[in-house]
Amino acid sequence: MTLLGETISTNGAKQEGEILSIRGGQPLSGTVEVKGAKNLVTKAMVAALLGEEPSVLRDVPDISDVAVVRSLLEVHGVRVDEGPERGSLRLDPQDVESAHFEEIDAHAGASRIPILFCGPLLHRLGQAFIPDLGGCRIGDRPIDFHLDALRKFGAVVEKQPSGIRLSAPRGLHGANIHLPYPSVGATEQVLLTAVRAAGTTELRNAAIEPEIMDLIAVLQKMGAIISYEPNRVILIEGVDSLRGYDHRAIFDRNEAASWAAAALATDGEIFVGGAKQQEMLTFLNVVRKVGGDFDIREDGILFRRGGELRGVTVETDVHPGFMTDWQQPLIVALTQAHGRSVVHETVYENRFGFTQALVKMGAQISVYPNGLQEGPRRVPRRSLEQAAVIDGPTPLHGADITVPDLRGGYSHVIAALTAEGESVVRNIGIIRRGYADFLDKLSALGADFDVIG
Ligand code: EPZ
Numbered sequence: 001m002t003l004l005g006e007t008i009s010t011n012g013a014k015q016e017g018e019i020l021s022i023r024g025g026q027p028l029s030g031t032v033e034v035k036g037a038k039n040l041v042t043k044a045m046v047a048a049l050l051g052e053e054p055s056v057l058r059d060v061p062d063i064s065d066v067a068v069v070r071s072l073l074e075v076h077g078v079r080v081d082e083g084p085e086r087g088s089l090r091l092d093p094q095d096v097e098s099a100h101f102e103e104i105d106a107h108a109g110a111s112r113i114p115i116l117f118c119g120p121l122l123h124r125l126g127q128a129f130i131p132d133l134g135g136c137r138i139g140d141r142p143i144d145f146h147l148d149a150l151r152k153f154g155a156v157v158e159k160q161p162s163g164i165r166l167s168a169p170r171g172l173h174g175a176n177i178h179l180p181y182p183s184v185g186a187t188e189q190v191l192l193t194a195v196r197a198a199g200t201t202e203l204r205n206a207a208i209e210p211e212i213m214d215l216i217a218v219l220q221k222m223g224a225i226i227s228y229e230p231n232r233v234i235l236i237e238g239v240d241s242l243r244g245y246d247h248r249a250i251f252d253r254n255e256a257a258s259w260a261a262a263a264l265a266t267d268g269e270i271f272v273g274g275a276k277q278q279e280m281l282t283f284l285n286v287v288r289k290v291g292g293d294f295d296i297r298e299d300g301i302l303f304r305r306g307g308e309l310r311g312v313t314v315e316t317d318v319h320p321g322f323m324t325d326w327q328q329p330l331i332v333a334l335t336q337a338h339g340r341s342v343v344h345e346t347v348y349e350n351r352f353g354f355t356q357a358l359v360k361m362g363a364q365i366s367v368y369p370n371g372l373q374e375g376p377r378r379v380p381r382r383s384l385e386q387a388a389v390i391d392g393p394t395p396l397h398g399a400d401i402t403v404p405d406l407r408g409g410y411s412h413v414i415a416a417l418t419a420e421g422e423s424v425v426r427n428i429g430i431i432r433r434g435y436a437d438f439l440d441k442l443s444a445l446g447a448d449f450d451v452i453g
Helices: 038-050 064-075 101-105 113-125 144-152 184-194 210-221 253-266 278-289 324-334 355-360 406-418 428-433 438-444
Strands: 019-023 029-033 055-058 079-082 089-092 127-131 156-160 163-167 176-178 200-204 225-229 233-237 246-248 269-273 292-297 300-305 313-315 339-345 364-368 386-392 400-402 422-426 448-451
Touching (some): 029 438, 038 064, 038 089, 038 113, 038 253, 064 113, 113 127, 113 144, 113 184, 144 184, 184 210, 210 225, 210 246, 253 269, 253 278, 253 324, 253 406, 278 300, 278 324, 324 355, 324 386, 355 364, 355 400, 355 406, 406 422
Parallel strands (some): 029 269, 055 246, 176 200, 313 339, 400 422
Antiparallel strands (some): 019 422, 019 448, 055 089, 079 089, 156 163, 200 233, 269 300, 364 386
């Protein structure tokens, strides 16, 4: 499978460059450009299924999650071509048809995005089959909110050994849905289903991440009527048909935060082209508290240390809180900070596994699987909460490590670049799920590495 010229296998891994030998201890300095956000682009591609005309999506990053969604769209008869400018896609859903089980099943375990095909496929075909989901192994990652919502819209959900079969014998109708937690994916599920359901849908306790607001913008361009009310309430008035869209994706703030953390960890200076302040306010506050510095410019943000790094306490949360996807790269920088840092993970129940590799490299990190009780907290404790306590600064040394998931894997590479000596980092393909041109960007920043397998 190819996406914008790269070779990618259906399990999401690029077929070359799986193992890196990294010689660390040098600052990373230079410029990287971030493109459209993985967590919007893949959803906007699914939204194209709902239209009766072709759509154009711009600033599509060259990542394997996009390749997986592209392939799944193609399996359902959506024609996907290069768009009018470099890095854009044209998605034509006019010949959407049911896919064969074997073709869909080839995507099992490759990504979590297929669950979002449910609503659009039910509207287009009256039925859907969703393969077993993949995505990062960072906790249970259930889909109960998704399935409960789909049932409220009138879908019949049948769990099968190899996936989920859905049908809508009487069509889909608007619903009143109150999410138990402001889940990003479940909010997207409701949006993508409600826009063409008969009648009005009221969604309470919705996620309001910038990528969700951008998906709402995409859907509005297609003809949807969606209003955003105070207190996480979203109202969707269903319409009979939707047209295509032409949209430039919001920038990837997770990638921007990752490179920022790399500048802090390695004591370098990285200009992140395309990064914008508004969507990163919470992250920027933490950068400042930890002793980092940044210059906001018209075309991006420059990150560097402002002096000695200091320990900090951070709690991950839904937007506008500190994103769970930011904590892994930040923790690498915190191993170089003076004093104690505490990171409370409140979104996923198992997202500190990557710290074991950092400990192997010399970091002092203790993980508390049931969280820490003491101390004032901004975010109320959740039952699935974990905490990591990082004492620094600790020199890191090279090690042989294996990437566990997307953000953890990125952190391993940055830790290897911060460490003195040579590291071998395996399973690099996972990082290409979410970081476009990863090795080229590392080279541009002066990283010293070889692809050895
Ligand atoms: C999205 O995952 C992102 N993935 C994640 O990005 C991100 O970490 C997460 O949102 C939070 O911002 C994509 O957009 C593809 P959730 P999602 O539903 O939608 C629980 C990355 O590295 N939950 O908001 O799957 C769930 O277990 C990644 O780019 C249920 O209990 O996240 C978790 O504890 C990884 N039942 C919490 O809600 C459900 O049905 C938040 O999950 C759904 C979710």
